[in-house]
Amino acid sequence: MKLKTLLTASALIALPGLALAQEAPSFDEIGPYIMTTLLFCMAGFLVFFMAAGFAMLEGGLVRSKNVTMQMTKNIALFSIAAIMYWLVGFNTMYPGDFNGYFAIGGQTVLDPVGVAAADAALDYASIGSDFFFQLVFVAATASIVSGAVAERIKLWPFLIFVVVLTGIMYPISGSWQWGGGWLSEAGFSDFAGSTVVHSVGGWAALAGVIVLGPRLGKYKDGKINPMPGSNLALATLGTFILWLGWFGFNGGSQLAMGTVGDVSDVSRIFANTNMAAAAGAVTALILTQVLYSKPDLTMVLNGALAGLVSITAEPLAPTLFGALWIGAVGGVIVVFTVPLLDKLKIDDVVGAIPVHLFAGIWGTIAVIFYGEASIVTQLTGIVAYGVFTFLGSLILWFILKAVMGIRVSEEDEMTGLDMAELGMEAYPEFSKG
C-alpha cells in the first residue's frame, strides 16, 4: 500500500491504521507513546547496525585465513540471538507480564495490528518496539564473545554457546536489573549496560579463551608473537559503526522521548557518549605514543570502544567533563590491560576483554561519582554478574569441549578456519605475503 492509494477515500476506510484518524485522540495523550516507540525503533536500528560493526572490527583484526569464519559467526550469532530472544529470552528477562521465572516456550507476542489508542498502554510504547530494542542488545553480548575466541574455535560449539547465552544466561541475569529483579531493588545502577551487556559478554569471552587456550604459536619460547590483523581499514570502519550504534545503545536506554525532559536527556546522552569515545581514543593515542614512541591504531580503536563502554553505565548524569575523564580512564585501561592479558597468556584476539569486561567494570564503578548508587551496591552487581556469567560460561564451555570439542585441530588452525571448516576463502585472489 502506497501513497496515492491512501489518498482515495475508499482506501482510507479500508485501512485500520488511518481509520483511527477519524476519531484521533489528542496528541497530549498519544504523543509520548508515539515518540517513545519511535525512539525504540530508531535506537534499535542503530544498535542492530552494531552487528555489522562487530563483524567488521573482528574481520579486520583476525588474519585473512579466518575472515570468512568470522563473518559467518557474526551473521549467524545475530540471527540466533534474534530467534532465541523471541523464543524464551524476552519473556524470561521481563517477567512482569508473566508469572513464571523462566519462560519456556513463552514466545513474545507483539501488539495487534492497528492497535487502537484505547487499547494501548499509553503511558509507554509498543511491545514491538521494546522487543526489537532489547533484542539487538542481547546480540551485542554474543558479538563480544565472538571476537575473543576467534581463529581457533569450531563454528558449531560456538553457536550452541550463543544459543544458551542469548536464550537463557543473558536474559536471566538481565532480569536481575532490567526485569525489576533483586539488583534493581537493591539500588544497583547500570543505565545502558556496562555490566548487564558488556561485562557479561566479557565474562563469557574470558571463560571461552581460558578453556580454549591461546592460538598456536602466540606464546612461544617465552615470547609474545604479534599476529597482526589483516585489514585495519575494515577494523576502523567497524569501530566507527559501533560508535554510531552506541548513540542508539545509550540514547535509546533513556526509554522515553515524549517529554521535554526525556528528549533533552536523550540529547545529553548523545553528547556524553560521543565525548567518552573521543576521550578514550585520544588517551590511547597519547599513551601509546608515550609508552611505545609510536601511536598504535588498534589501541586507538579499542580506546574509543573502551570509552564507550565506560560511559554506558551512566551516560546521562555526568557533565561533558565527566564523560571525558570517565572515557579517558577507559582508554588507559585498554592500553595497560591488553599487554597484561598477553603476559597471563590469555589470548583475546581482538581485545574484547579489556574493552568490554575491564572498561565495563570501570564504567559501573564510575556511576558512584555522578549517580546515587553506592560503591557497595555497584560492586555487588559487578560480582554477581561476574560469578554467574563466568561460572555459567565456564561450565558450558567445558561441557561443549567434552561433548563435541570446541577447538579445531592444529592442522586446521594452521591452514585457517576458512578453508578447513568452511572451504571458502574471504580474499581468494589476494596472494599472501
Add this chain to the structure above:
Amino acid sequence: MKLKTLLTASALIALPGLALAQEAPSFDEIGPYIMTTLLFCMAGFLVFFMAAGFAMLEGGLVRSKNVTMQMTKNIALFSIAAIMYWLVGFNTMYPGDFNGYFAIGGQTVLDPVGVAAADAALDYASIGSDFFFQLVFVAATASIVSGAVAERIKLWPFLIFVVVLTGIMYPISGSWQWGGGWLSEAGFSDFAGSTVVHSVGGWAALAGVIVLGPRLGKYKDGKINPMPGSNLALATLGTFILWLGWFGFNGGSQLAMGTVGDVSDVSRIFANTNMAAAAGAVTALILTQVLYSKPDLTMVLNGALAGLVSITAEPLAPTLFGALWIGAVGGVIVVFTVPLLDKLKIDDVVGAIPVHLFAGIWGTIAVIFYGEASIVTQLTGIVAYGVFTFLGSLILWFILKAVMGIRVSEEDEMTGLDMAELGMEAYPEFSKG
C-alpha cells in the same frame, strides 16, 4: 542559518518556518503530518543506504578484476534512477494528481518552501518526503539487475537499460498496485514490494542474464566452475547494510506514523522484518551444513536477504512465528535454487534471481496465510508483473544487443572489465594469487 541566529528576535521574524510558530495550529491537527513526513525521511535515508549495501555485496561477490566496474555501475544506476524518477517516474507511477497515463516531462514538483499548515494536505505528508521515499525504492530495483549481469556486461548498455527500467517500466507496473491501478483494485496485496520491487528487479535480471549468456568458462565440459567472490568481508558488510536498510523499506511502507496504531505497526514491522532475515540466515546455515557438510557463507548472506524479500509482501500481519517460517522458506528457496540456476546454465553472479525473484514470488504468495488476499489475486499479480517485466526487459535487452552490443569481447572479459572498459583497477597493489 544556525542556532543562535534564530534566537534573536529579528531572525525569528525573518524566517518563514519559525514565523509559523506564532500562529501554530494544534498538534492534534499537524502531529500526524509531521510524524509521517519524518517516517518517510528516516525510512528514506535507510533505503538510500541500501545502494551502498548492494554495491558492497556485489563488489564482494565478483572477482577483483571487475570490482571498479561494479562500483561504477552501482553509483551510476542510483544517480540515474534519481534523475529519471523525477523526470517521469514518480508522476507516471502516482498519476492521481495528474490526468495522463504516462507523464512525459511531468517533472515532480515539491511543496513550496515553508508551506503553511493551512496549505498542506494535513491528512498526509509532504510531497518531498514521499517522493524521496519512492525514489530510493526504484533504485533498489535497478541494483538487483546490476548484480546478476555482472562481470561481462558493457557499462553503457546497462545504464541505458537502467534509464528505461527506472523511468518507464518500473513506474508503469508500479502504478498498477501503488498508483491505485487495476491490481490494487483487484485486491492484490504487496505491502512493501516483494513483487512490485524485488520480483520486478529479478525478472529484469533474468532477461538480462539469458540474453547475455553465462560468463566465459562458467559452464565448461559439463562442469560448473565456481568463480568465488573476491572479498567476502565486503559482501557481509553489504548484507548487513541491506538488512539495516530494510527496516526503512518495510517500516516506511506503513506510510503513516502519526497514530498509536501506525507507530505500533511500524515497530511490529521492524520486529517481523528482523525475524524473517534471521530465519533465512539460520535456515541457509543449517541446510548448507546438512547438504554439503560445510556451512556456506554466501548462502547464509543470501538466505538472510531471501528472508527479507519473503517478508516484504506482508511484514505487518504475521506474528513473529509467521515471520520466522516465511523467512525460513526464503532461506530454503535460496539454497535449492542457486544450484538449480547453474544447472540451467543461467549465470547469475550474485544470486539475485533466487533472492529477489524466487523469494519475492514466495513472499507474495505467503500473504494469503496472514492477509486477506486470495491466492488467485496474488498469482494474477505475480504473473502480470512477470510477463510485463520479463518480456519488456527481454525486448529491451535484445534491442540494446542489436544496436550497440551488450557484452564485452572475450578478451576484455578475460582481462576483466576494470582494465578493459575503465582502465582502473579496484585493488591495483594487491597481487593476484
Add this chain to the structure above:
Amino acid sequence: MKLKTLLTASALIALPGLALAQEAPSFDEIGPYIMTTLLFCMAGFLVFFMAAGFAMLEGGLVRSKNVTMQMTKNIALFSIAAIMYWLVGFNTMYPGDFNGYFAIGGQTVLDPVGVAAADAALDYASIGSDFFFQLVFVAATASIVSGAVAERIKLWPFLIFVVVLTGIMYPISGSWQWGGGWLSEAGFSDFAGSTVVHSVGGWAALAGVIVLGPRLGKYKDGKINPMPGSNLALATLGTFILWLGWFGFNGGSQLAMGTVGDVSDVSRIFANTNMAAAAGAVTALILTQVLYSKPDLTMVLNGALAGLVSITAEPLAPTLFGALWIGAVGGVIVVFTVPLLDKLKIDDVVGAIPVHLFAGIWGTIAVIFYGEASIVTQLTGIVAYGVFTFLGSLILWFILKAVMGIRVSEEDEMTGLDMAELGMEAYPEFSKG
C-alpha cells in the same frame, strides 16, 4: 533502567523524566521542542557517520602503505574536534549567551538532567542536541584537510593543526555567519555550510598541500605520475556514507522540525540534496567518457561529492531542477579542476580541494539564483572566509614546519607512513604487486 522497571508505580515516581508526565504540558507547547531536538540528534548521528565516510574514502584513495596512517588521522581528528569544540569552540562560535568574543575555557554546559518544560527554552531545542549537531560539523572540516595532505604529512603536526582549526579558527570564522556575526548581518547566505564548512576545510587543505609540497615522484620530468588509490571499493563505500550523512548535514540545518513548514522543508532538502549528488555523479560519468573515452570512477565519486557540496549553501529554495543543474555544475568543476591542480603541481591526494573548495565556492555563488542574497554579499563572504582561513592556515603550517617539521623524510615517504611512523601495516598479508 529498562522497560518493565518503569512500569511499576514506584519506579515511575523515582524517575525525573517520567515524573513530568504527571503534569505534562500540552504538545502544542512542547511538540516543536521535542521534534527539533530529535532532528538534531538524528541529523547529528548521520553527520557523525560522515567521519567514517571520510576515513573510507581517503583510505581507499591512498596507497596501501599509508592506510593505517589515514585511519589513525581520521579517528584522531574526530576525537580531537569533539574535545576542542567542547572546550572552546562551541562557545566561541555561538557567543550569544556569553559576552566574550573568544571563549577561553568556556566549556559547553548541557541542559540539566530531566529539565522541566517550564525551565526549557520551549521555542527551540536542547543545548545537548544543538551542541552535538554543531560538533559533528566541525569534525567534517578537519576531515577535508586530512585527505588532501595524505601520504607525506607527519601525524602530530597534523593533529596540532586540527586542534587549532577545530578549537579556534573554524569557530571564529563560523561565528561571523552562524553566530550572528557581521556576515550574517550583511546578508550572507550559506544554509548548511558550502563556505562555512567545506570551503574552510578546502582553504586549510590548500595551504597545507602548498607548504608540504607534492609527494615524491608525483611530478617528475614534466610528467604527472598517477598514484592510484589502493581500494576503490572502500572509496565507493566512503562516498555512499558521506552521501547518507549529507541528509543530516543539510536536512538538520533547517534547525527546526516542529511545524508543517519545517518538516516539509526538511524533506524538500532531502530530495534536493539527493538530486544534486546524483547530478554531480552523472555529469562526471558522462564528461569523463567524452573527454577520456573511459568513465573514471574516482571522478564519479568526487562528482557526487561536489554535487553535494554545491547544494549545501542553499539546499532548500531550489526546485529539483535547480538542484540538478547546481549539482551538475559541481560535477563539471571536479572533472576540470582535478587535472588543473596537477598542472599547477598542487598535489591533493583525494581531490578534496576541487570537491570542497571549488564546488563550495560555486555553491555559495549559486545561492543568488534561488535565494535573496546578492552576488556582492556572497563574494564578500567567500573572500572573507578564504583570506582568513587560507592565511591563518598558511601561517600555522609554516610555524609547525619551522618548529617540528611537518613532512616525513624521503626514506619514510618511500617506505610508507604506516611502517615508518606507526610500525603497523593496514594489510600486512596482502603482498604488493
